[in-house]
Amino acid sequence: MNFRRGRQREEPEINLIPLIDLLLVILIFLMVTTTYSSFSEMKINLPTGKGDPAQAQAHLIHVAVAADGNMQVDSRKLGAGDRAGLLDGLVRAAAGRSDAIVVVDADARSTHQSVIRVMEAAREAGLTQLTFATRNEP
Template sequence: MNFRKGRPEEPEINLIPFIDILLVVLIFLMASTTYSKFTELQVTLPTADAEKLRDRPREIVVLVSADGRYVVNRKPVEGRSVELLAAELNAVSEGAKDPVVIVSADATAAHQSVVNVMDAARRAGLARLTFATQTSGGG
């Protein structure tokens, strides 16, 4: 006969099912919760007025061809130098109130040609410059 005192077995706590249940509850809460958007400020947005459309700044469109030629407002520039382009931009922007220069360059135009337009606009004192793009018609 064995009268030794037996050791009581320690209970084993398995956390894996507990974690699984918590993840399911968390996913359920995330999927079923609706988020409310509260605004702290009441903002009254401006309305468009057709009369104010006349006050928009004058646009100067500069086209840059693939071979580096320039066209300013549908008038070809005689040379390809920055000085000639700046002179043309100066002439076109004469009397305009804060004009916007829109650079519309060919996709294969040299990077230097576009940089020349930016430099010419700076020399002509035209600070507002933007680039025209077209949407890709993928199909």
Template structure:
């Protein structure tokens, strides 16, 4: 027989307040003693040049215009061709003695995609790797 009263057993409680205080002290200590190094502190002395560029530094350019109806002109002279190889030959003639001129393609907005690709292919066959497209800004909008 058990004559003792049943006492309720108390569950142990975990008090987090001292734990938080200790963590804050550690955080303040780490923040106060840490030094932050930046990778941007790498010092590089870049070369400088004070001379002006000569006027001949711009490569010779070949202007190829493509009209909406499929006509081509090289340096403002209408030209016709039957194959892309023939057009590449005409590009070489227009370049003269320049080994690698800039080919500027000035295509009409309504010209076909294939006509522009023909110019790009002819420039590749001619051995010219510098291609650019002429654009114009829209005014009044």
């Protein structure tokens, strides 16, 4: 017995519009989060040269800054807030050379202000080349 004679079976229909919406959202997400390696690196061919190394060694002025703020210019010890002594020590150590390099050996626990004082004194002494010494950890 066929009780469903007058009724026809409906074919299932797949609605593609929500699927397309989902794929567009995923595509936008992937485009935004993708990193492009071509922007983060540059291919540079550096020139090579065959020349004699420079014979003149740069004049280095070592300024040590301790954790408590005490300073030492080459072998001359200074107090924690002795700005005039620091400036005088840098001028004496430079001995009129404008190409002298100030090397700041600051303790890891020294204050930023102590290091800034050394930088300001070097600028006032006319020493524009400044570098910081670091220690390589094994």
